[in-house]
Amino acid sequence: MRKYCTLWLAPGILILSATLLCSCNRNSGIGEYKEIDQYPVISPEYNEIVIPPNIAPLNFVILEAGKKYSVRVRAGNGTAFSMESGSPVIRYRIKKWKRMLSDNKGGKIVIDVYVKDAAGQWLKFKPLTLKVAEEEIDNYLTYRLINVGYVLWRKMGTYQRNLTSFDEDPIMLNRNTRGNCINCHTYCKNDPDKMVFHMREKMGGTIISTGDSVFKINSKTPYTMSPAVYPSWHPDGQHIAFSVDITRQWFHGVEKRNEVFDQASDLVVYDIKNNVLTTSPLVSTKSRETLPCWSPDGKYLYYCTAPESNDTIEYDELRYDLVRIPYNTGTNEWGQADTVLRSSRFGKSITFPKISPDGKYLIFCLASHGYFTVYNKTSELYVLNLETMAVYPFPYNSNEVDSYHSWSANGRWFVFTSKRIDGLCARPFIAFFGENGEASRPFVMPQKDPRFYDSFLNNYNVPELVTGSVITNRNKLLKAASGESRPVKFDETVDVDALSGATHFEQVQLH
Numbered sequence: 001m002r003k004y005c006t007l008w009l010a011p012g013i014l015i016l017s018a019t020l021l022c023s024c025n026r027n028s029g030i031g032e033y034k035e036i037d038q039y040p041v042i043s044p045e046y047n048e049i050v051i052p053p054n055i056a057p058l059n060f061v062i063l064e065a066g067k068k069y070s071v072r073v074r075a076g077n078g079t080a081f082s083m084e085s086g087s088p089v090i091r092y093r094i095k096k097w098k099r100m101l102s103d104n105k106g107g108k109i110v111i112d113v114y115v116k117d118a119a120g121q122w123l124k125f126k127p128l129t130l131k132v133a134e135e136e137i138d139n140y141l142t143y144r145l146i147n148v149g150y151v152l153w154r155k156m157g158t159y160q161r162n163l164t165s166f167d168e169d170p171i172m173l174n175r176n177t178r179g180n181c182i183n184c185h186t187y188c189k190n191d192p193d194k195m196v197f198h199m200r201e202k203m204g205g206t207i208i209s210t211g212d213s214v215f216k217i218n219s220k221t222p223y224t225m226s227p228a229v230y231p232s233w234h235p236d237g238q239h240i241a242f243s244v245d246i247t248r249q250w251f252h253g254v255e256k257r258n259e260v261f262d263q264a265s266d267l268v269v270y271d272i273k274n275n276v277l278t279t280s281p282l283v284s285t286k287s288r289e290t291l292p293c294w295s296p297d298g299k300y301l302y303y304c305t306a307p308e309s310n311d312t313i314e315y316d317e318l319r320y321d322l323v324r325i326p327y328n329t330g331t332n333e334w335g336q337a338d339t340v341l342r343s344s345r346f347g348k349s350i351t352f353p354k355i356s357p358d359g360k361y362l363i364f365c366l367a368s369h370g371y372f373t374v375y376n377k378t379s380e381l382y383v384l385n386l387e388t389m390a391v392y393p394f395p396y397n398s399n400e401v402d403s404y405h406s407w408s409a410n411g412r413w414f415v416f417t418s419k420r421i422d423g424l425c426a427r428p429f430i431a432f433f434g435e436n437g438e439a440s441r442p443f444v445m446p447q448k449d450p451r452f453y454d455s456f457l458n459n460y461n462v463p464e465l466v467t468g469s470v471i472t473n474r475n476k477l478l479k480a481a482s483g484e485s486r487p488v489k490f491d492e493t494v495d496v497d498a499l500s501g502a503t504h505f506e507q508v509q510l511h
Contacts, residue, residue, distance in 0.1 A: 033122035188233035218485035260372035278491035
């Protein structure tokens with residue numbers, strides 16, 4: 001019940017304070033408190049967001065100065081609990097949290113934060129609100145962890161995090177593979193059993209797990225300029241599109257970041273069953289074709305393309321268009337390439353296309369130049385409606401790098417990396433994506449200790465959602481990694497003389 005507070009300034013004169021009228025209240029266990037017309041400053045920031053009904057507790061730290069803290073959690077169906085402590089670190093009991101989310105699918109959760117200041121006055125801030133979605137997110141997120149210091153890359157690994165709890169387990173660590181580079185992991189339709197990733201330098205090769213077997217291939221052929229690079233699984237689970245790239249990088253002495261670019265790149269498709277690598281003069285041109293992405297129906301291969309390398313194009317002027325081409329995996333027939341979006345429309349470069357599972361939306365990165373946006377501060381997320389061809393920005397882009405993204409299996413969630421917290425480290429952020437194409441405010445992947453990101457200084461790289469745990473036996477992975485690579489066969493039906501790969505490779509080597 002609201003308690004009206006009055007202030008006597010002189011006998012016979014009564015002044016009603018508007019501030020106190022609205023702010024002096026009584027709450028059981030706290031007593032009188034003053035309402036503050038602002039949200040509490042907390043870290044991570046969890047307010048006005050949509051969360052999955054199976055997400056781990058969103059623990060947080062109250063950054064308001066005080067000597068005591070109290071949090072009251074209210075839910076639409078009457079579920080409520082409270083916590084009171086001398087510490088500003090708020091951690092939920094996981095069983096209570098899960099029960100509350102389960103009981104409130106489609107509803108709202110309200111969090112009241114109280115802080116007792118140095119004078120002993122309780123302050124109540126504006127309530128934080130969370131909407132609980134009906135749709136769950138995939139249970140696991142996989143990613144590579146790599147040090148932000150380039151020279152320290154030799155300690156890395158791919159990990160899986162259970163998003164319904166705080167459990168994290170390694171999938172593959174490069175300390176077991178002679179300190180080589182492990183990268184570009186991805187899955188077929190969010191299936192943890194169908195996985196591909198590369199190993200560079202020592203024990204090099206491409207590791208493929210089909211669920212039934214794990215093996216390593218040598219994807220370099222005499223007719224392609226490099227081993228396989230950026231992958232995309234065909235929805236049939238039997239074909240993987242790759243780019244083949246001559247990749248270079250350099251470092252800026254002032255901005256302390258590096259540039260990654262391709263001097264040349266083409267597209268290829270690997271047939272797992274027949275161990276055959278194929279391509280076409282249509283996707284192996286003198287232009288730079290990279291970052292393949294299959295449409296969910298498997299009929300089209302989307303990719304990014306830029307003009308061929310020459311001395312007239314500076315690295316910061318290089319921009320990629322979005323293109324698609326029909327391809328029939330059954331007959332090995334290619335159609336004609338068609339430009340979906342031109343970079344000239346934006347004066348920026350289009351990169352990392354990813355299509356929603358229902359085929360209606362495509363999220364891509366838009367940046368000042370190039371395609372490797374993880375180092376480009378101008379990188380932002382954009383959405384393309386594939387039915388209307390309308391393009392619009394993700395409404396919650398930041399002033400720091402917002403980059404690599406992936407969809408959940410049901411298409412209602414996507415995860416992306418962002419350096420918005422400190423401008424240095426890329427962390428995974430989760431956002432709801434509605435059927436109407438509207439996205440919600442993102443939130444960082446929750447941690448058991450909400451101060452975790454203050455001291456953990458590794459980059460989260462290539463976050464990929466999967467529907468379950470990657471249960472591939474690590475002994476099988478290590479055995480495949482340490483074993484001989486299976487050489488792939490190049491498709492003998494391809495007109496080799498019409499390809500650009502060998503020519504590109506020769507030119508680059510001579511240069």
